[in-house]
Amino acid sequence: MEKKWKCTVCGYIHEGKTPPEFCPVCGAFKYQFILYEPLPPSLEKHLREAFAGESKAYVRNLAFAAQADREGFPQVARLFRAVAEAERVHAQEYLKYLEGVVEDTETNLKKAFENEMRAKNEYYPDFIKEALALKREDVYWSFNRARDVEERHALLYKQALTAMVSDKEITYHVCQVCGYVFDGEPPDRCPVCGAERKRFKKVG
Ligand SMILES: [Fe+2]
Ligand SMILES: [Fe+2]
Ligand SMILES: [Zn+2]
Ligand SMILES: [Zn+2]
Structure with a gap:
């Protein structure tokens, strides 16, 4: 057939x-x-789970690589980075089936904006309250920094939406402590977490 x-x-x-x-x-x-036909719901659910699992494995393997480097095992670190890359390939493979996750760039920018705002307004406030109630100020700080930074991400997406066709080339720097994203040259200290300039990673 x-x-x-x-x-x-x-x-x-x-x-x-x-x-x-x-x-x-x-x-x-x-x-x-x-x-070219709809996915059976149970398969779609498992594809989503596999996508989430492989995405986590990617980040976890990079953390394993950093640990191997710290312990003086550079070859093991390379292996972890190589397998991390392979897990990223797997995550991308499943994404292929998940209709509506990746769309056209204008839609993706709008969705990315909404995701950031939802994280800031819906998820993080409860997490922050809980960490505070349980007297875990360290976790409270982590959630707080992330929440503050999500709004910044949302703003950058919003600006990009109004300037999609722009010949201005912007380099980004990402704070490796809190995830703050600078467009252009970063200041001496991160405005959210106070980290020094050497902790910014250049991207793009
Ligand atoms: Fe895998
Ligand atoms: Fe974000
Ligand atoms: Zn084709
Ligand atoms: Zn920071």
Whole structure:
């Protein structure tokens, strides 16, 4: 029976028993095609779980790599970084099936803005209250810094929405303590956590 296959890179629809070896429009490899039909709900749930699990494994492996470096095992650190990269590939693989997660850039900017605002206004306030009630000021500070920084992320997304087609090239610096994002040259200290300039990482 003929089936419909969709190229997840360019949207081209192919009809046949199997996907083509390469997309005739964009050259994508056959495994970038998915069946052009709705996913059974239980499969979609497990794809979402697998996506979350692989995403966590990526960050965890980078932490393992940093620890290996600290202990003086640079080769083990390289292995952890390589496998972290592989877990990122897996996470991206599952994302391919999750309809509506990645959309066009304007929509993605709007969704990214809303996610930041939701984190700031809905999730973090309760976490912050709980940490305070349980007298864990360290956790309270972590949540607090993150909440303050989410609003900054939201603002940057909002600005980007109004300047999507801009030839101005901005380099970003990210505070490695709190996640504050600077557009352009960073100041001597992070405005949210007070970290020194050497703790900013240049991105992009
Ligand atoms: Fe994996
Ligand atoms: Fe954020
Ligand atoms: Zn294609
Ligand atoms: Zn900071």
